[in-house]
Amino acid sequence: MSGQGHARPVGRGRLMTAGAALATLLLGAAVALLELGLLSSREDLWRTRDDAPLIAALALALMAVPAAAFVHQVSRLAQATGERRLAALRLAGATAGQVRLIAARESGRHALAGALLGGAAALAFALVLGVSPWWTLVAPPVVVLGGVLSGLMAGRHVIASPLGVVRRARLRQPRALDLVLLLLGGGMITAGFVLKHWFITSVLVGVGAVVLVFGLTLAATWLIRASARRAGRRAGTAEALLAARLVEADPRAWARTLSVVGLTVFFGAGVTTQQTIVLLRDVSSSFEAGYRLVYLALLIALVTSAGALVVHQAEDLLDHRRSFAALSAAGAPGDALGRVLTRQALIAATPVCAVAAVAGVLVVVLPLVDVFPWTGLPLTLGLAGAMAGIGVLGASLVARLARPILARALHPGALHR
Amino acid sequence: MLEARALRKSFGRTTALEGVSLSIGEGEIVAITGPSGSGKSTLLHCLAGIIRPEAGEVTFGGRRVDSLDDAGRTRLRRESFGIVFQHGELVPELSAMENVALPLLFGGHAGQESLRSAMEALERLGVADCAERLPGELSGGQSQRVAVARALVAGPKVVFADEPTGALDSLAGELVMKELVRTAEAARMALVIVTHDNRVASYANREIVLRDGRVAG
Numbered sequence: 001m002s003g004q005g006h007a008r009p010v011g012r013g014r015l016m017t018a019g020a021a022l023a024t025l026l027l028g029a030a031v032a033l034l035e036l037g038l039l040s041s042r043e044d045l046w047r048t049r050d051d052a053p054l055i056a057a058l059a060l061a062l063m064a065v066p067a068a069a070f071v072h073q074v075s076r077l078a079q080a081t082g083e084r085r086l087a088a089l090r091l092a093g094a095t096a097g098q099v100r101l102i103a104a105r106e107s108g109r110h111a112l113a114g115a116l117l118g119g120a121a122a123l124a125f126a127l128v129l130g131v132s133p134w135w136t137l138v139a140p141p142v143v144v145l146g147g148v149l150s151g152l153m154a155g156r157h158v159i160a161s162p163l164g165v166v167r168r169a170r171l172r173q174p175r176a177l178d179l180v181l182l183l184l185g186g187g188m189i190t191a192g193f194v195l196k197h198w199f200i201t202s203v204l205v206g207v208g209a210v211v212l213v214f215g216l217t218l219a220a221t222w223l224i225r226a227s228a229r230r231a232g233r234r235a236g237t238a239e240a241l242l243a244a245r246l247v248e249a250d251p252r253a254w255a256r257t258l259s260v261v262g263l264t265v266f267f268g269a270g271v272t273t274q275q276t277i278v279l280l281r282d283v284s285s286s287f288e289a290g291y292r293l294v295y296l297a298l299l300i301a302l303v304t305s306a307g308a309l310v311v312h313q314a315e316d317l318l319d320h321r322r323s324f325a326a327l328s329a330a331g332a333p334g335d336a337l338g339r340v341l342t343r344q345a346l347i348a349a350t351p352v353c354a355v356a357a358v359a360g361v362l363v364v365v366l367p368l369v370d371v372f373p374w375t376g377l378p379l380t381l382g383l384a385g386a387m388a389g390i391g392v393l394g395a396s397l398v399a400r401l402a403r404p405i406l407a408r409a410l411h412p413g414a415l416h417r
Numbered sequence: 418m419l420e421a422r423a424l425r426k427s428f429g430r431t432t433a434l435e436g437v438s439l440s441i442g443e444g445e446i447v448a449i450t451g452p453s454g455s456g457k458s459t460l461l462h463c464l465a466g467i468i469r470p471e472a473g474e475v476t477f478g479g480r481r482v483d484s485l486d487d488a489g490r491t492r493l494r495r496e497s498f499g500i501v502f503q504h505g506e507l508v509p510e511l512s513a514m515e516n517v518a519l520p521l522l523f524g525g526h527a528g529q530e531s532l533r534s535a536m537e538a539l540e541r542l543g544v545a546d547c548a549e550r551l552p553g554e555l556s557g558g559q560s561q562r563v564a565v566a567r568a569l570v571a572g573p574k575v576v577f578a579d580e581p582t583g584a585l586d587s588l589a590g591e592l593v594m595k596e597l598v599r600t601a602e603a604a605r606m607a608l609v610i611v612t613h614d615n616r617v618a619s620y621a622n623r624e625i626v627l628r629d630g631r632v633a634g
Contacts, residue, residue, distance in 0.1 A: 238522030326506030331495025
């Protein structure tokens with residue numbers, strides 16, 4: 001970020017490259033682990049419970065989502081902050097489509113650099129595991145394609161004309177259809193665990209998890225809007241009112257960013273629940289290595305999600321810099337405006353993390369309801385609550401990290417741009 | 418009441434203000450005019466305590482404004498000054514009434530009391546029927562009158578208006594100016610208007626002309 005609240009192109013490029021590298025590494029490592037898991041378990045998957053590599057593969061594949069979300073978030077910010085350059089290109093005769101293609105090519109270039117770095121690391125990981133490294137090469141092209149698509153999609157939010165650039169104001173509100181994917185994904189995962197056939201289960205859980213990720217994003221829009229409306233009705237201070245109304249006006253943007261936090265909490269709650277069951281039932285297993293990998297993946301996901309949240313906050317402040325600068329000039333204390341950011345994060349993150357934690361527990365407990373050790377329920381719920389707490393705490397800490405960006409947005413100069 | 422002495426302010430190598438001195442009395446309406454880049458907005462920002470001058474001093478009611486820390490100047494702006502911007506700068510996600518209530522809420526007033534005062538301010542400005550609407554649903558003139566209501570709601574002693582009609586057509590601009598001047602006169606507030614529009618300047622009791630950062634007349 002420069003002194004005027006705009007991200008520098010070099011910094012944005014590096015962020016995108018780093019995000020793409022991480023996404024490629026996670027995806028490539030997931031493919032390698034999946035290969036290892038399929039080689040080692042096959043038909044014995046449910047009998048011997050030697051499915052640690054599969055659990056870790058699923059976790060890593062899902063954790064590639066936060067990294068991808070991070071890349072997309074940076075891509076959106078890059079386009080929003082490159083306003084003058086986009087306008088200059090239009091003035092020089094470029095069509096709107098050409099401007100979008102230029103943006104897509106730029107994000108594709110950064111994604112390619114990151115994919116090569118991450119791909120090399122994934123290749124090394126596969127060699128260390130002793131599996132064929134060729135399947136990991138699937139990851140780099142997927143990430144590069146994602147980078148190009150992200151550049152094209154991010155361009156939809158910025159309308160560049162020769163006279164200047166405006167950010168697209170159309171905000172999408174939730175629809176009833178948004179809940180279908182959530183139910184479908186949850187149903188597929190549950191069915192997969194109930195059927196207990198190695199191939200069908202792998203397909204159902206894998207596809208179900210992807211559907212669930214999208215469903216979680218869409219359903220989170222509903223949750224966040226409801227939470228914001230409730231907070232708005234109860235608001236007694238300026239910062240509470242501002243935070244609630246800002247979140248209520250654009251719940252989709254918060255849902256997009258927080259769904260990866262929700263996913264981390266969902267997976268964390270699910271895994272801790274499963275681990276609790278294994279411990280209480282005293283089942284000997286080779287799960288430990290898998291758990292360690294899963295927790296590592298969750299930690300990486302949480303940190304990556306935090307990065308995506310910071311970038312989201314920066315984009316949000318970019319949208320509201322004039323309003324915030326005007327409020328500051330009119331006497332709104334900087335501290336109070338900083339608290340608006342924290343409250344926004346709390347309003348949006350609390351319901352998403354709470355529901356994700358409960359869903360994570362249910363996905364594991366429901367298929368095992370006949371053998372679940374009910375004496376362990378308080379411990380299970382406590383751990384799920386802790387996972388939700390980590391998610392909410394992470395989101396509010398990120399909001400505090402974004403305060404320096406706010407301080408720059410409050411500069412009186414923002415009123416003249 | 419509000420006084421500036423030998424103000425100097427520069428941005429990089431560009432000198433925005435050089436040796437500017439002026440005095441504004443209670444209930445006085447002053448227009449600061451001059452060509453683009455003459456330092457009008459910078460002077461308004463210095464007078465309102467939004468930015469600090471590099472040299473010189475600003476006093477309000479005998480108190481130095483420029484030597485106050487950031488929190489002190491913020492409190493002063495909230496309690497004693499009202500500011501109207503060229504484009505209104507309302508928060509798009511808040512209703513007109515909530516926008517007007519914001520300065521009171523930031524000042525620690527209770528929610529219901531703030532909303533009631535905001536409604537009264539909107540009534541005074543003739544836009545009470547817009548209270549529940551979002552800024553995006555208002556015309557330019559309505560939006561600017563809501564912005565004026567926000568600047569006046571806390572009962573300031575000085576109202577600063579930076580090109581208050583710059584984004585409006587002449588009819589809407591005239592309406593906004595009439596309401597602004599009428600309300601300021603009724604409450605004996607000083608009004609400092611930055612403008613390059615002679616019609617707007619004609620509402621003032623006195624005109625200060627800036628050129629290249631200096632008072633030219």
